[in-house]
Amino acid sequence: xxxxxxxxxxxxxxxxxxxxxxxxxxxxxALINGKQIAIFNLSRRGEWYxxxxxxxxxxxMALSRGMTGCENDEPKVACPFHKKTFSLRTGAGINDGTLxxxxxxxxxxxxxxxxxxxx
Amino acid sequence: xxxxxxxxIVVIGNGMVGYxxxxxLFSKNHTEQNFxxxxxGEEPRPAYDRVHLSSYFDGASADDLSLASVEWYxxxxxxxYLSDPVVDIDRVQKTVRSHHGIVVGYDYxxxxxxxAAFVPPIPGVEKKGVFVxxxxxxxxxxxxxAHHARKAAVLxxxxxxxxxxxxxxxxxxxxxxxxxxxxRLMPRQIDEAGSEVLQAQxxxxxxxxxxxxxxxxxxxxxxxxxxxxxxxxxxxxxxLVISAGIRPRDELAKIAGLETHPRGGILVDDRLRxxxxxxxxxxxxxxxxxxxxxxxxxxxxxAEVVVSQLLGAEKAFLPFDMSTKLKLIGTDVASFGDxxxxxxxxxxxxxxNKAKGIYKRINISSDGRELLGGILVGDASQYNMLLQTxxxxxxxxxxxxxxxLGNRGSEETGAGVMNFPDDxxxxxxxxxxxxxxxxxxxxxxxxxxxxxxxxxxxxxxGGCVPMVNDLIQGVLxxxxxxxxxxxxxxxxxxxxxxxxxxxxxxxxxxxxxxxLFGKGHGCEVCKPLVGSILASLWNENILHSDxxxxxxxxxxxxxxxxxxxxxxxxxxxxxxxITPEKLIVIGQVAQRFGLYTKITGGQRIDxxxxxxxxxxxxxxxxxxxxxxxxxxxxxxxxxxxSCVGSTWCRFGVQDSVSFAIEVEERYKGLRSxxxxxxxxxxxxRECAEAQSxxxxxxxxxxxxxxxxxxxxxxxxxxxQLLATDVDKETCLRLIDxxxxxxxxxxxxxxxxxxxxxxxxxxxxxxxxxxxxxxxEMGEQWEREMQELVNxxxxxxxxxxxxxxxxxxxxxxxxxxxxxxxVAFEEMRGQIKVKDWQ
Ligand code: SRM
Ligand SMILES: Cc1cc2nc3c(=O)[nH]c(=O)nc-3n(C[C@H](O)[C@H](O)[C@H](O)COP(=O)(O)OP(=O)(O)OC[C@H]3O[C@@H](n4cnc5c(N)ncnc54)[C@H](O)[C@@H]3O)c2cc1C
Ligand code: SF4
Ligand code: FES
Numbered sequence: 019x020x021x022x023x024x025x026x027x028x029x030x031x032x033x034x035x036x037x038x039x040x041x042x043x044x045x046x047x048a049l050i051n052g053k054q055i056a057i058f059n060l061s062r063r064g065e066w067y068x069x070x071x072x073x074x075x076x077x078x079m080a081l082s083r084g085m086t087g088c089e090n091d092e093p094k095v096a097c098p099f100h101k102k103t104f105s106l107r108t109g110a111g112i113n114d115g116t117l118x119x120x121x122x123x124x125x126x127x128x129x130x131x132x133x134x135x136x137x
Numbered sequence: 138x139x140x141x142x143x144x145x146i147v148v149i150g151n152g153m154v155g156y157x158x159x160x161x162l163f164s165k166n167h168t169e170q171n172f173x174x175x176x177x178g179e180e181p182r183p184a185y186d187r188v189h190l191s192s193y194f195d196g197a198s199a200d201d202l203s204l205a206s207v208e209w210y211x212x213x214x215x216x217x218y219l220s221d222p223v224v225d226i227d228r229v230q231k232t233v234r235s236h237h238g239i240v241v242g243y244d245y246x247x248x249x250x251x252x253a254a255f256v257p258p259i260p261g262v263e264k265k266g267v268f269v270x271x272x273x274x275x276x277x278x279x280x281x282x283a284h285h286a287r288k289a290a291v292l293x294x295x296x297x298x299x300x301x302x303x304x305x306x307x308x309x310x311x312x313x314x315x316x317x318x319x320x321r322l323m324p325r326q327i328d329e330a331g332s333e334v335l336q337a338q339x340x341x342x343x344x345x346x347x348x349x350x351x352x353x354x355x356x357x358x359x360x361x362x363x364x365x366x367x368x369x370x371x372x373x374x375x376x377l378v379i380s381a382g383i384r385p386r387d388e389l390a391k392i393a394g395l396e397t398h399p400r401g402g403i404l405v406d407d408r409l410r411x412x413x414x415x416x417x418x419x420x421x422x423x424x425x426x427x428x429x430x431x432x433x434x435x436x437x438x439x440a441e442v443v444v445s446q447l448l449g450a451e452k453a454f455l456p457f458d459m460s461t462k463l464k465l466i467g468t469d470v471a472s473f474g475d476x477x478x479x480x481x482x483x484x485x486x487x488x489x490n491k492a493k494g495i496y497k498r499i500n501i502s503s504d505g506r507e508l509l510g511g512i513l514v515g516d517a518s519q520y521n522m523l524l525q526t527x528x529x530x531x532x533x534x535x536x537x538x539x540x541x542l543g544n545r546g547s548e549e550t551g552a553g554v555m556n557f558p559d560d561x562x563x564x565x566x567x568x569x570x571x572x573x574x575x576x577x578x579x580x581x582x583x584x585x586x587x588x589x590x591x592x593x594x595x596x597x598x599g600g601c602v603p604m605v606n607d608l609i610q611g612v613l614x615x616x617x618x619x620x621x622x623x624x625x626x627x628x629x630x631x632x633x634x635x636x637x638x639x640x641x642x643x644x645x646x647x648x649x650x651x652x653l654f655g656k657g658h659g660c661e662v663c664k665p666l667v668g669s670i671l672a673s674l675w676n677e678n679i680l681h682s683d684x685x686x687x688x689x690x691x692x693x694x695x696x697x698x699x700x701x702x703x704x705x706x707x708x709x710x711x712x713x714x715i716t717p718e719k720l721i722v723i724g725q726v727a728q729r730f731g732l733y734t735k736i737t738g739g740q741r742i743d744x745x746x747x748x749x750x751x752x753x754x755x756x757x758x759x760x761x762x763x764x765x766x767x768x769x770x771x772x773x774x775x776x777x778x779s780c781v782g783s784t785w786c787r788f789g790v791q792d793s794v795s796f797a798i799e800v801e802e803r804y805k806g807l808r809s810x811x812x813x814x815x816x817x818x819x820x821x822r823e824c825a826e827a828q829s830x831x832x833x834x835x836x837x838x839x840x841x842x843x844x845x846x847x848x849x850x851x852x853x854x855x856x857q858l859l860a861t862d863v864d865k866e867t868c869l870r871l872i873d874x875x876x877x878x879x880x881x882x883x884x885x886x887x888x889x890x891x892x893x894x895x896x897x898x899x900x901x902x903x904x905x906x907x908x909x910x911x912x913e914m915g916e917q918w919e920r921e922m923q924e925l926v927n928x929x930x931x932x933x934x935x936x937x938x939x940x941x942x943x944x945x946x947x948x949x950x951x952x953x954x955x956x957x958x959v960a961f962e963e964m965r966g967q968i969k970v971k972d973w974q
Binding site for chain 2 (some may be wrong): 094
């Protein structure tokens with residue numbers, strides 16, 4: 019999950035919440051470094067993802083309340099407002115290719131969820 | 138013509154056609170050709186969908202209308218200057234100069250300057266409150282002015298004028314007039330008889346139509362106060378939208394010394410070339426074949442023709458079909474081919490049903506073999522079919538009148554499209570033929586979305602989508618694929634099949650459902666659907682187990698999400714009856730949590746603007762005062778409206794309020810494929826509007842009449858009488874059966890009206906099943922309904938009382954804070970959410 023490729027990039031891991039704080043197959047929003055981050059717990063796949071909480075379509079702070087799922091096995095989230103969908107892996111808009119959200123690496127250790135952000 | 142390596146192209150105008158030119162140039166250029174493209178646009182934003190401009194009033198934003206973002210131009214390497222019109226052209230040096238002084242050289246210059254609204258020289262057109270209807274800015278000005286206008290008129294009863302008039306009505310004008318100089322509406326598309334039927338239809342929508350009226354001048358000091366006509370009569374109005382035709386933007390071409398037509402338009406040949414071989418004109422500014430093509434499809438074709446030439450292919454622009462279908466106006470109007478040919482050059486078949494507001498005319502060649510054209514008013518469902526038959530010169534059946542009169546089952550239409558020749562143009566905006574679509578479908582692009590991506594069919598005006606659908610079905614059928622309405626990629630079942638499977642297997646979670654009957658992990662289509670079935674079957678709390686995260690956002694938070702991310706709270710007020718004490722509590726809650734309050738159209742009160750973290754506390758206070766969830770968020774029973782009835786009303790024959798409360802208490806919380814609404818009226822005067830509800834009850838001297846399958850909303854439909862003069866108990870029994878039948882068999886998100894419309898045998902079959910118990914399911918359904926009723930619980934209460942559920946109602950998991958991005962403004966002494974940015 020940790021995809022640090024350049025030596026110059028330094029990832030700082032921030033404690034976000036306990037795993038129980040994020041509903042299974044759903045999301046929750048954490049405030050990290052003053053930024054709203056959506057954290058998703060895809061328990062059926064055993065995977066965690068983190069993205070911007072803000073949907074770029076109408077700038078709504080809502081992605082953490084969106085519905086998760088998959089499309090051809092690509093894990094995704096649908097914004098509750100107008101159902102724009104985003105890949106949780108890459109942040110790319112799926113049903114609207116012009117949209118993009120940022121994604122962040124996640125680590126889970128001893129029941130704690132950490133979000134990685136670049137220094 | 139072969140363009141050289143690194144050819145400099147300048148496009149003047151970034152409207153729909155100018156954009157399409159860029160798109161085609163870059164998507165077709167797969168060679169080593171190097172184009173340096175510069176685009177000058179006069180408007181402040183990149184090209185947008187002008188055809189759907191009116192949807193701006195329905196809440197579409199400039200973004201939604203945008204055809205491509207500024208980034209797209211950058212990615213293609215196009216230099217785009219906005220708000221910077223070209224003001225001068227030096228044809229010797231081959232340069233253009235913009236308003237801001239930017240000078241760019243060109244090898245080829247493309248005029249795509251479009252047209253402007255034609256404003257006739259009527260004294261007073263400069264007054265405040267007079268508008269045209271062409272750009273997003275025009276619409277912004279109109280909606281701004283509409284706040285303090287009450288009576289508005291449109292000058293011009295053509296295609297655009299009628300669209301604008303409907304928009305004025307939708308903007309809430311008390312009066313909306315259409316003033317037309319000609320003796321009929323849409324004079325270029327339809328005939329006298331069609332116009333008469335259309336006029337009646339429009340009048341029933343609330344428009345006032347004035348034909349054969351010549352406007353003399355505009356009254357008023359600074360602002361418009363009215364129109365005065367040549368016959369001396371007057372029309373008091375405080376807003377006017379002029380839609381009297383278009384005027385090609387050829388002023389720059391004129392300055393540059395290019396030839397233009399006295400009535401407007403840059404003269405070009407069928408290659409879209411001006412007399413200067415380096416200069417082309419496309420779209421609404423170009424005069425080709427002696428005419429201006431004021432429609433989008435020919436404009437796109439012109440872009441195609443010029444792009445082809447720049448890439449070295451020969452292509453000419455042929456006279457283009459001008460068939461049109463009017464959109465948005467609330468009644469169908471279409472004309473195709475040659476609508477006006479008369480006998481003896483053809484045989485004309487007319488069909489008219491004044492009562493239903495339908496007029497159809499087709500013109501058939503004298504030998505009876507071909508369709509030449511026609512007009513459809515009131516019902517244009519056969520438009521695509523007839524248009525194709527005309528365009529592809531399909532040989533007509535022996536009784537061509539069947540085309541408009543006969544059986545028009547959808548299957549037949551499908552078969553019809555499959556009979557077209559392969560080169561029949563299906564999507565004229567993007568020039569996609571039947572053959573191209575069929576081969577795409579054969580290659581596995583079997584959905585509209587996939588086809589939009591693979592060949593762009595259906596991405597323009599969207600008018601061809603029904604036919605594209607028919608083609609998909611046709612090709613699949615030919616391949617022997619049995620078409621089932623499957624839910625999505627995760628479930629190969631219809632809703633009804635899945636419901637049966639879940640019921641028989643007693644499945645109670647989403648996880649078990651998808652493990653047993655589906656594949657993958659679900660999506661935003663199947664999850665809420667399974668959630669709804671689980672609720673309809675077992676009526677357990679929708680947030681328990683793994684069910685919370687499969688609910689649509691509104692259900693997940695038991696409240697309706699609003700612009701800005703706050704929620705609305707609608708407590709149940711059965712039958713619309715409420716005590717002063719309860720009213721006071723609602724007021725106190727609103728005050729304490731800073732909520733906006735409004736009486737809804739459903740006889741209850743909506744509290745808007747609640748932060749997600751305040752919801753449980755708001756509910757707690759409401760519940761203590763005796764309220765329950767009103768399920769305004771759910772696909773479930775909403776309200777049972779009532780009129781005051783015999784307790785107070787001098788006409789009332791039964792106590793409609795008591796019965797409405799009883800009905801609402803019985804079915805509250807019931808989950809269904811779509812929302813359910815009901816009403817009870819105390820007499821035939823029908824003040825509760827029961828006949829527009831999914832099930833409605835009207836008191837009679839002897840008992841109650843039960844109506845079913847009515848609908849308000851965008852496609853209103855009257856409910857139909859199911860049973861007469863029944864007593865209360867019978868009435869409830871019939872409703873039990875009716876609702877269970879609906880819940881178990883309807884497709885997802887299908888209201889009862891649509892469900893009935895698709896039911897073979899219609900209301901008679903429904904009556905046989907519900908009243909005469911044809912399927913012998915009556916007893917079982919009543920029992921199942923009673924079980925659901927017994928299991929009712931207030932969802933709000935469970936959240937308030939269950940710490941595990943309650944703790945999910947926060948914005949941040951790691952900070953005790955509300956969402957800082959939520960912002961309100963003030964309006965008439967209450968809060969209002971800030972507009973989309
Ligand atoms: C609040 C209210 C407007 C108001 O201020 O009066 C309202 C508000 C909404 N209506 Fe409505 N409708 C309201 C009465 C109506 C009525 C009138 C009535 O019920 O008598 C109708 C026409 C009757 C009917 O449904 O047949 C109505 C027909 C619709 C429709 C169209 C349904 C259709 O079959 O065409 C939608 C869209 C949908 O459900 O897909 C809709 C959807 C909506 C939504 C849920 C849109 C949305 O998804 O956000 C709005 C939610 C606002 C919010 O956030 O709270 N609303 N809506 C009314 C609430 C009534 C209530 O107390 O529950
Ligand atoms: C409300 C409305 C509804 C419509 N509905 C339909 C419909 O249902 N079906 C249909 O087929 N058609 C419809 N049309 C017509 C359709 O929108 C036009 O045919 C289409 O927009 C023409 O495209 P164009 O690029 O030629 O012109 P435009 O879209 O007008 O674009 C021309 C652009 O060039 C700019 N420009 C002008 N001069 C200069 C200059 N000197 N320098 C730089 N820029 C300049 C203009 O500001 C404008 O942005 C509708 C039009 C309107 C207004
Ligand atoms: S309340 Fe109903 S009619 Fe009004 S804007 Fe919302 S959905 Fe449309
Ligand atoms: S705000 Fe997210 S889809 Fe519109």
